Amino acid sequence: MRAYLSAFRMRRRLELQYRGAVLGGVICQLFFGLILVAIYRALYAGKPQDMPLSQITSYVWLQQAFFRMLLASDPELLDKIRTGSIAYDLCRPLNLYGFYYVRIVAQKMTGSLLRAAPMLVFAFLLPEGWGLMLPASFAGFAWSLAGLLLGLLCVSALENITMGFTMRTLDSRGMQALLNLLMMTLAGNILPLTLFPDSWQRVITLLPYAQLLDTPIRLYTGEYELSQAPEALLIQILWTLLLVLAGCAFWRNNQRKLIIQGG
Amino acid sequence: MNTLRLYCRSMAIMIKSQLQYPLSFLMQTLAQLVMEGGEMLAVILLIDRFDRMNQWGPGDLYFFFGLMSVSFYLTEIFGRGVTGNFPSMVRTGQLDTVLLRPRGILTQVLCSAADPRRITCIAVGVVSLVLGSSLSKIAWTLPKVLLLAESIFFSFWLLLGLFMVEAILSIHSVKSVELANALTYGGRSACEYPSDIYPRPLRVLFTVIAPFALVMHVPASVILDKPLYGWPVWTAFVTPLSGPAVFGIMYLLFRKAMKFYRSTGS
Numbered sequence: 001m002r003a004y005l006s007a008f009r010m011r012r013r014l015e016l017q018y019r020g021a022v023l024g025g026v027i028c029q030l031f032f033g034l035i036l037v038a039i040y041r042a043l044y045a046g047k048p049q050d051m052p053l054s055q056i057t058s059y060v061w062l063q064q065a066f067f068r069m070l071l072a073s074d075p076e077l078l079d080k081i082r083t084g085s086i087a088y089d090l091c092r093p094l095n096l097y098g099f100y101y102v103r104i105v106a107q108k109m110t111g112s113l114l115r116a117a118p119m120l121v122f123a124f125l126l127p128e129g130w131g132l133m134l135p136a137s138f139a140g141f142a143w144s145l146a147g148l149l150l151g152l153l154c155v156s157a158l159e160n161i162t163m164g165f166t167m168r169t170l171d172s173r174g175m176q177a178l179l180n181l182l183m184m185t186l187a188g189n190i191l192p193l194t195l196f197p198d199s200w201q202r203v204i205t206l207l208p209y210a211q212l213l214d215t216p217i218r219l220y221t222g223e224y225e226l227s228q229a230p231e232a233l234l235i236q237i238l239w240t241l242l243l244v245l246a247g248c249a250f251w252r253n254n255q256r257k258l259i260i261q262g263g
Numbered sequence: 264m265n266t267l268r269l270y271c272r273s274m275a276i277m278i279k280s281q282l283q284y285p286l287s288f289l290m291q292t293l294a295q296l297v298m299e300g301g302e303m304l305a306v307i308l309l310i311d312r313f314d315r316m317n318q319w320g321p322g323d324l325y326f327f328f329g330l331m332s333v334s335f336y337l338t339e340i341f342g343r344g345v346t347g348n349f350p351s352m353v354r355t356g357q358l359d360t361v362l363l364r365p366r367g368i369l370t371q372v373l374c375s376a377a378d379p380r381r382i383t384c385i386a387v388g389v390v391s392l393v394l395g396s397s398l399s400k401i402a403w404t405l406p407k408v409l410l411l412a413e414s415i416f417f418s419f420w421l422l423l424g425l426f427m428v429e430a431i432l433s434i435h436s437v438k439s440v441e442l443a444n445a446l447t448y449g450g451r452s453a454c455e456y457p458s459d460i461y462p463r464p465l466r467v468l469f470t471v472i473a474p475f476a477l478v479m480h481v482p483a484s485v486i487l488d489k490p491l492y493g494w495p496v497w498t499a500f501v502t503p504l505s506g507p508a509v510f511g512i513m514y515l516l517f518r519k520a521m522k523f524y525r526s527t528g529s
Contacts, residue, residue, distance in 0.1 A: 024441035031445045035453040035465070042460035043313040174290045181298055191305040195312055 003094055004102045011106035019114070025068075026115050030122060033064040037130055051194060054133045055221045059192045061123035061132040062217045069112035069152060070187060070212060071180065073159055074104055078166055084260050097160065097251040101244070104156045136222025143229040147216035150236040155212045157243035158183070164250040167258070188214045194223060208243060211236045266370050273374035274341065281379055288380065296383035299332060303387055306455070316460055322398025323487050324456065325391045330411075330483050331455045332388025334418035336381040338426070342419070343376035345369075346426045346447075350433035359526050368521060369514065372430075399487055407486045413503050414482040421478045421506030425450065427513040434520045446473050454479060459491055474509065477502035 037057050044053045077100060080086040089096060123132035135141035162179050169175070184190050186209035193204055193214045204210055215232050218224040224232050281288055306328050310321045319327075339346055349372060352358045361371045401407070429443035454475035458466050470476040476491065484491035485499035 021441075028441050028445045028449070031449050032452065035449060035461075038461050038465060039453075039456060042316050042456075043309060046315050046317060047313050049312070174287075174294045177294050178297060181294075181301055185301050185304075190301065191308060196308060197311065 003092075004098060007094075007099055008102040008106045011103045012110045015107050015110035016114070022114055026118055029064050029067060029115065030119060033061055033119070033123070036060045036064075041129070051223075053129050055223065056192060056194070057130060058133045058221050059188070059194060059217050061119070062220065063187075063189050063192070063213060065116035065119040065123070066112045066148075066213055067189065068115050069108045069155060070183060070189060072104075072108050072111045074100065074107060074163070077163060081167055081258075086258070087260050090255075090258075096255060097248050100163070101156060101160055101247075104159050105152060108156060108159075109152055133221070135220050137226070139226055140219055140222055140229070143226070143233070144216045144219035147219050147229075147233060147236060148213075150233060150240060151212045151216055154208065154236060154240040154243060157240055157247055158208060158212075160247040161243065161250060164247060164254055167251075167254045183209055183212075186210065187212045188217070194218070206235065208239045211239045266367070269366070270370065270374055274377050277374075277377035278379045281377070291380045292383050295380050296387065299336075299384040299387040302332075302455075303328065303391060306391075316456065318489060319457055319460075320399065322395045322400070323489070324395070326395030326399060326401075326487060327457055327480065327483055328455045329388045329391030329393075329395055330414065330418075330479050331451060332391060333385055334415050334479065335422060335451050336384040336388065337415065338419050338422040339381045340378050340385075342373060342423045342426065343378040344372040344374065345423055345430055347378065348372070348376050349430040353433050353524075356526050358524070369517065401486060401488075410482045410486055410499060413500070414479055417503040417506035418475075418478050419506075420510040421474065422447065424506070424510035424513040425473055427510070427517055431513070431516055431520045434524050450475055457484065457491065474502075474505040478506040 037060055040056050040060070041053065044056075077086075080089065089099065092099065120132060125131065135144065162176060165175050165179075186193075186204060186207055188194075188210070193201060193210060196204060205214065215224070215236055219229055219232065306324060310324060315321065316324060352361075352372070352375075358368075361368055361375075364371060396403075425443075425447050428446060432443055450469065450473050453461070453465070454469055457480050458469045458476035459480075461469070466476070481491050481494065481502045482499045485496050490496060490499070
């Protein structure tokens with residue numbers, strides 16, 4: 001356990017090194033957020049919906065702020081497989097899946113918190129109807145924090161499954177791009193899931209992708225009421241467990257077939 | 264003319280070389296189709312829920328979206344050297360080899376890459392244009408066809424010019440070129456919709472600084488018979504010239520920046 005903990009700490013420290021590079025990314029993300037909010041404002045001006053505009057703008061900002069949680073991935077593993085230095089990792093007295101799981105959790109957590117903090121401050125300062133609103137209730141906020149943590153664990157499990165495909169084919173850029181696109185669409189980054197047709201939403205919110213950010217955001221904005229919160233979190237927990245187990249099995253299977261590239 | 268011939272030859276070779284691995288090419292092309300299809304799906308879903316955006320109906324919105332897809336991905340196919348590879352050429356020192364040859368730097372950079380996979384994105388854009396045209400019942404006349412062609416052609420130069428901002432920044436500092444993405448990719452996302460829906464600062468940005476509105480939205484709105492900002496019809500033939508103007512300015516800045524170029528030496 002201590003070993004995993006220190007792997008987690010090391011990765012976190014590494015991610016904190018590139019604070020300068022964060023600034024450009026944050027400004028770019030803020031700009032995208034402003035554009036999206038402006039589009040939804042124009043749409044709402046023509047035909048207001050049941051859902052208040054401030055819920056949509058909050059949704060957009062929270063998605064933009066935690067963007068990095070969805071997309072960050074570990075480039076080292078791929079290199080290691082290609083060069084054969086994965087052999088060193090196999091020698092460690094650790095489970096390979098577990099080792100990379102804590103690393104990706106650390107990377108996604110640190111990377112997204114580092115970006116989210118300035119972005120959320122900015123979004124709070126924007127006027128009503130443009131920015132991020134306060135959480136619907138204190139209890140809802142607490143639930144959404146728990147949901148965010150579960151979302152982090154869930155997205156890391158998903159990332160490891162994508163990595164599993166990468167191990168198989170060496171060059172899986174096409175596969176990775178497709179899976180990432182599917183994730184961005186079904187996680188609500190491209191278009192808030194709350195704006196999908198209502199009949200679709202019943203299915204989409206049950207998919208693993210909706211567990212990442214959509215559930216915590218809905219808990220935050222009050223779209224999910226407090227009575228629905230335990231159920232929403234239960235779905236997150238189930239998906240996380242399922243994906244971790246599937247990923248473990250997938251990796252073990254891959255490990256048996258793994259060929260160490262010499263050199 | 265010689266330069267143009269050289270460019271056309273390079274493009275032919277580049278595209279042929281990518282077709283050498285047909286299966287991989289096909290897979291990646293399909294991935295592009297899904298990607299751009301997903302973008303269009305977002306527009307379809309928004310129109311399904313909201314019906315319209317200010318004075319713009321569904322057909323108009325599809326038309327604007329299609330115009331942006333076609334222009335943006337034409338630039339990605341034929342300008343890949345600038346839109347994709349340049350920063351890494353600087354970082355790896357590959358640009359040094361370019362400096363030794365007896366041709367313009369920009370010519371060689373443009374000749375160095377092509378990205379034919381984007382053809383499916385253009386297909387999506389064309390579908391969107393046709394859909395928009397039929398939904399908005401556009402009465403096509405010769406001037407309107409010419410206007411559309413002019414708009415797409417000059418959009419290519421505008422986008423190339425904006426991507427050169429990134430190239431120029433990458434010469435001055437090897438890192439932090441992300442900011443330039445706000446203009447190119449941000450501009451694409453924003454200007455899939457007509458610029459008059461935006462609040463004043465953004466509208467000014469996309470009309471004056473990165474003039475997507477002048478190159479795309481003014482002509483497109485005239486084709487749709489709903490002139491943008493209420494400008495007279497003849498302006499639509501003149502404003503797209505701002506595209507090559509941006510490219511010209513960026514070209515001059517690029518030449519200045521090249522004087523600062525220091526090889527990374529690797």
